[in-house]
Amino acid sequence: MKILQIINSLDTGGAEKLILETIPLFNKRNVQTDLAVLNGFDYPFLKILKKLNCCSIFSLGNKSVYNPFLIFKIRPLLKNYDIVHVHIFPSLYWVALAKMLSFSKVKLVYTEHSTSNNRRKRFIFKILDKFIYSFYSKIITISPEVDTNIKAHLKYNNDKFVLVQNGINLDTIKNEKPISKKELLPNLENDSYILTQVSSFRYPKDQKTVIKSLKKLNDNVVLVLIGDGPLRNECEVLVEELNLSKRVFFLGIRMDVINILKASDIIILSSHHEGLSLSSVEGMASEKPFIASDAPGLGDIVRNAGILFPINDDSSLAKEISKLLENSEHYQETVTKCLKRANDYSIDKTITKEINLYKSLLEK
Template sequence: MEIGDYEPLSISNLQSLIILMEKPTIITLIDGLGMGGAERLLIPYLRYLQANGFALRVCALQERHGNPLAAEVAALGVPVDLLPVPYLRDITAVPRLIAYFRQHQADLVHTQLELANTLGTVAAAMLRLPTVCTLHTIDELQPGSKTARRIRLMWWVLRHFCQRIVAVSEETRQHHIATAKFAPAQVVTLYNGIDLSHFEPRDLACQTAVRTTLKIPAHAKLLTTVAVLRQPKGIQFMLDAMPAVLTAVPDAHYLIVGDGDYRPELEAQMAQLAIDERVHFAGQRRDVADLLAASDLFVLPTLTDALPTVLMEAMALHLPLLATAVGGVPEMVQNGYNGLLVPPGSASQLAQATIALLQDEAKRREMGENGRLLVEQKFNIQRQAAELASLYRTLLS
C-alpha cells in the first residue's frame, strides 16, 4: 500500500477499534472461591489486570468452604457474583450463563476449573464471545469413571469452542496436546506468578510468635506442607517418613497447613505412628506467608500436580524445597539448586532427603537464596499478568 492509500473501515474493524478504545469487560468464571491454589492465584492477577486497562468481573458457580476469597475480590473493587450451578447436568446452567454474560456485556470470558471450563465455554460460544481457559491440573483418568467422563467432555468442549487454552506449565501443555488432542497452536504455556511484595522475609519476632501460637519450640527444625488434604497430595508418605526423620533429627517438627476430606485418615495415621507430639495440623489458614516464614524447609510430597502455587510462595520466602518429581514441579525445583526432587510415593527417599537438608543449614540457606532469585525471574505476577493482558488484546482485536 502506498502512502496516502487507505482501506475502507469495515463494520467489523470499527467494532474492534471501539473495543480497544474502551475498557473491555473480562468475566472470569470459576468453580468456587475457596482457598485452593487456582483460586488464590486469582487475586494478584485481578490486581494487575486492572492496571492494564480492563473492566473485570468474577463469577463463582459454587460456594466452597464459604467462598472466603470473594471478600478479597470485592476489596479490589472487582464485582463478584455467585451464580449457583450444583452439578454439570443442570439444564438451566448454560441459559443462565448466557443471560449473565449478556447482562454484564462481556467482551471476553476466561474460565477456570472443570465446571466453569465446560459450561462457561459453551455459553460464551453461543454468544460468539472469545474465550480463554486456564488448565491448572494434569488429570490422570481412570477408564470408565465418572470423573473421566466429565474431563473428556470438558476436553471436547475446549477443543471445539475455546480460542486459547492456557497451560500453567510446559508439562501441562504437552500432556493435554497428547491426551486431550488439542491443537498445539491452541495451547500456550503461561507460568503462574505471585505478588512478591506479599512475600518479604519476616523478622525474628514474627517467626517466634507464629511458633509460640502453634506450640512449636523456637529451636525446632520445622518442615511444612501447605495443601488441600486429599489423598493425591501424598502427605501420607511424608508421615510414614517422619519416624526415620525424628531418629536422625530429634528436634524436627512437621506442620501441615490446610484441610480436606482426607484429614481424618492422616490424623489416624499420625496416631498409629505415635508421632502426634511432633506433627501439627493447623487447618485452613489465611496467614500462610507467616507460617512459611517461620519454617526451615518446605515439603510437597504430591503424587500429581501441574504447577503448585505454594512452591512459588515458599521460594519467595527463601525456603529450600523438597518435592516430588511430578507434573510441572521439575520446572520449578531445580534439583540441587533451590531444593531436592524425589520420586513420588517413596517414604524412604522423602526421609533421606529431609534428613540431608535439616542437617545442613548452609545448604538450606544457599537453596533458599537461589529459590528467591528463581521466583523473581520466572514466576513474577507483573510479568505473567502482562502476558495474559497481551493474550486478551490479541483475541479482542
C-alpha cells in the same frame, strides 16, 4: 475491554489463589475484570476479594457446582463481556454449553491448570472434551508438562494453545515478616525444627509421605500441615497410628501462610502431580529450603534449585531433611538457589502475557 473470570468457587487452591491475586492487578492496569463463581460460599479468598472492592462478583448459587442448571445462570452474563476466561472443571463444560445455547459471540479462554485428570482416562470423556474445548478460542497452559499433555489429549492444532506460566507476587512475599514460632506453636521446644506443607487434603496431594518421614527423624522435628479437605481425617488417623500426635499440627486454612512459611525451617510439597504449583514457588520465595516430590508439574520447577525426592518415598525424604538440618552450608546454598528460581515466576509476567492474549483475540 471487559473480562469475566469464571471458576467453581474461591476455595483454597492454586487456580483460586491466582484469581485472587490477578483480578486486582488487571483492574489497576485498566482492564476491567469481574468474577463469577458457581458456588458463592464465603471462603476466605472470596472474603478478601470482596474487601478489596475492586470488581463485581457474581455468585451463581451455593450448592453443587455439578448442577447443569448453572448453564442458564451463566448465559445472561456472557453478553456483558468481551472475553470470558474460565478455570477448572466443571466450569469448563458449563460455560461452553452456555455459549452454544445463547449463540453469543463472546470469546472464551480456558486455563488448563493440571497435568492430568480422571476424565482423560475415560473414552467417553475424551470425545466430550474434544467437543467442549472446541468452543474456546485459546487454551492457556501453565507449564510445559501441562502443555504437552493437553495437546496429546485433544490433538488440536498447536495454534489453539498458548503457554503462560502462573506467577506470584514476589514483592508481597519479600515484605512479609515471619510469625513467632511460639505464637504459631505455643508448646514448641526451643531446639525444635518446623517442617511445613501447604496444600489441600485431597488427591493428588500426599501429606501421608511427609507424616511417615517423621518416624525416621529426631523427635525435635515437627510438622505443620496447612489446608483442609476430604482426606484430612485419614491423615489425622495416620498420625495417631504412628504415635506422632505431639509432632504433627493440623492448622486448617490460614490467611497468614507466607508468615508461617518464613517461620519454618524447611518447606515441603509432597504430591503425585501438579499443574504449575504456586505453593512451590511461594515456598522457594520464602527464604527457606524447599523440598518436593519429583512429580509432573513439580520436577521441572524445582530441579537444580530446591531438592527433589522420589514420589511416596518417605525414607528418601527423611534423608534430605536430615542433610539440610545437619549441614548449614548445604542449607544456605539451597535457599539461595530457591530464591533465584522463584524470580522466574513473577505475577507481572503472567498478567502482561494474558492482557496481550486478550488484545490479540479482540483484534481478530
